[in-house]
Amino acid sequence: MSRAIDVLVLGGAGVDTIVYVPSLPLPLPLADSHMVPAIETRAGQTGDFLALGVHALGLRTHHLDMLGEDHAGDLVRALHRERGIALTEVPQPAGTKRAVNLVGPDGRRLSLYDSTRAREEDRLPPETVRALAATSRHAHVSITHPCAYALPLLREAGVSISTDLHNWDGTQAYHEAFAYEADVVFLSAAELADPEQTMRRIAERGRAEVVVATAGAEGAYQLLNGELTRIPAVTPSAPVVDSNGAGDAFAAGYLFGRLSGEPPERCGLFGAIAGAYACTVPATRADVIGREELLRAATP
Numbered sequence: 001m002s003r004a005i006d007v008l009v010l011g012g013a014g015v016d017t018i019v020y021v022p023s024l025p026l027p028l029p030l031a032d033s034h035m036v037p038a039i040e041t042r043a044g045q046t047g048d049f050l051a052l053g054v055h056a057l058g059l060r061t062h063h064l065d066m067l068g069e070d071h072a073g074d075l076v077r078a079l080h081r082e083r084g085i086a087l088t089e090v091p092q093p094a095g096t097k098r099a100v101n102l103v104g105p106d107g108r109r110l111s112l113y114d115s116t117r118a119r120e121e122d123r124l125p126p127e128t129v130r131a132l133a134a135t136s137r138h139a140h141v142s143i144t145h146p147c148a149y150a151l152p153l154l155r156e157a158g159v160s161i162s163t164d165l166h167n168w169d170g171t172q173a174y175h176e177a178f179a180y181e182a183d184v185v186f187l188s189a190a191e192l193a194d195p196e197q198t199m200r201r202i203a204e205r206g207r208a209e210v211v212v213a214t215a216g217a218e219g220a221y222q223l224l225n226g227e228l229t230r231i232p233a234v235t236p237s238a239p240v241v242d243s244n245g246a247g248d249a250f251a252a253g254y255l256f257g258r259l260s261g262e263p264p265e266r267c268g269l270f271g272a273i274a275g276a277y278a279c280t281v282p283a284t285r286a287d288v289i290g291r292e293e294l295l296r297a298a299t300p
Helices: 046-056 071-083 126-133 151-157 173-181 195-205 246-259 264-278 291-297
Strands: 005-010 015-020 038-043 061-067 086-091 098-103 109-113 136-141 160-164 184-188 210-214 220-224 227-231
Touching: 005 046, 005 126, 005 246, 015 071, 038 071, 046 061, 046 071, 046 136, 046 246, 061 071, 061 126, 071 086, 086 126, 126 136, 126 151, 136 151, 136 246, 151 160, 151 173, 160 173, 160 246, 173 184, 173 195, 184 195, 184 246, 195 210, 195 220, 210 246, 210 264, 220 264, 227 264, 246 264, 246 291, 264 291
Parallel strands: 005 061, 005 136, 015 098, 061 086, 136 160, 160 184, 184 210
Antiparallel strands: 015 038, 098 109, 210 220, 220 227
């Protein structure tokens, strides 16, 4: 069967309002108003950035998610149109997902998500998921509510699956459906008391072939065939200004390597390079590393 799509991205479309603040946590005293360096709104949440990342690396990409008929949805549609990324949208009556990201001078961020932009009955139409999965090599699933119901359909279609659990603490039950159904699991080590223990539990209880935990400036850890190895951090080529999107960039780089048939060590290197690049990009820009630049950086 012909596979016209390399990476089908499910979920994670939305808009962020970026607020640069003097520091995190906020030391601001109670007052009627404060001046901040900048406030800007742009399209791009986790699924958008994953789609941008793999597309820029030359993989044929298709994004599927729910969008509202609102200005935020228009921004998401425009981003995909301008970057040449195929987008299949499902109506979202509650409106397009949005968040406020507070970004400190050192690049750290705190995200505030609008929980009203979703409903319990939200679903991605099964017929749409089946049709796209039938022509896809791989599916990357965001941990948004509608995507949980798409996991069995993707498994039936025979595509490989990846997901990003982000800052999971290893205990919240909601994340388990994603953690145990994916072949490749990404997560951040930031909230894990014992990253190795959590990674091994994911591999033992689920179907993951590889589990990767990112650890910021410390690099990342990769669990494969029962062996835990370290992925060294890559020094950014420019000053670090923002960590927003670094995890999505790492996943995109890693998946590019995996779908290109590269060995695990090389996949990890690609992820580290892409993640480091993302840290040099202001959160107000939707910019990702391209294929030539990544391969050049990965050449000894």
